[in-house]
Amino acid sequence: xxxxxxxxxxxxxxxxxxxxxxxxxxxxxxxxxxxxxxxxxxxxxxxxxxxxxxxxxxxxxxxxxxxxxxxxxxxxxxxxxxxxxxxxxxxxxxxxxxxxxxxxxxxxx
Amino acid sequence: xxxxxxxxxxxxxxxxxxxxxxxxxxxxxxxxxxxxxxxxxxxxxxxxxxxxxxxxxxxxxxxxxxxxxxxxxxxxxxxxxxxxxxxxxxxxxxxxxxxxxxxxxxxxxxxxxx
Numbered sequence: 092x093x094x095x096x097x098x099x100x101x102x103x104x105x106x107x108x109x110x111x112x113x114x115x116x117x118x119x120x121x122x123x124x125x126x127x128x129x130x131x132x133x134x135x136x137x138x139x140x141x142x143x144x145x146x147x148x149x150x151x152x153x154x155x156x157x158x159x160x161x162x163x164x165x166x167x168x169x170x171x172x173x174x175x176x177x178x179x180x181x182x183x184x185x186x187x188x189x190x191x192x193x194x195x196x197x198x199x200x
Numbered sequence: 201x202x203x204x205x206x207x208x209x210x211x212x213x214x215x216x217x218x219x220x221x222x223x224x225x226x227x228x229x230x231x232x233x234x235x236x237x238x239x240x241x242x243x244x245x246x247x248x249x250x251x252x253x254x255x256x257x258x259x260x261x262x263x264x265x266x267x268x269x270x271x272x273x274x275x276x277x278x279x280x281x282x283x284x285x286x287x288x289x290x291x292x293x294x295x296x297x298x299x300x301x302x303x304x305x306x307x308x309x310x311x312x313x314x
Contacts, residue, residue: 097242106224124304127305131289133204133307134291134305135305135306136304139302140238179242179243181243185256186306187233187248187258187259188233188235188243188245188293188303189245190235190242190243190245192241192242195226
């Protein structure tokens, strides 16, 4: 059975800290790994990763994929209170996305 | 180009009633996915449809749940004889291709069964 596991499930840090969110997966017919941010509404797309070792970057957020070890990390530097959200990792397997349970990130001022 | 539109945003049903959730994909998108999110849980895949076809329904409960994506009109997720355990947020996503592109999500329908 396809499986995506995120850790930690919950993380509380202070504004300005750097955080690393983890996502490991076991999915047949891997096509891509995606990161989403969910703030009480629909998940919004952050990154799509298909190749190992190539870092994707958007502002303070960056992500990288390791297809040999079957995991990805999402880094957020200089965190702000607006980064508080649930971060979802999803892996595209055979025609569908399999989601992890998410990491609830809370940034305290 | 409007995003993925789901309606209603909130739906309250009594036990035993039927719930109909609608999803209009983004213009040009012919692939629709339905997900269910229970409180404190991640998104769980339910069904993947293309126009007039169900491609993968491996995540759909065998009873009471059905989905369609007709040639004209929105995709419909139908839940018959709802029970309290059906209370959840139901998200629809659409994409233009079967794979290789990110899916765009609607705002979700929050179903509450009382």
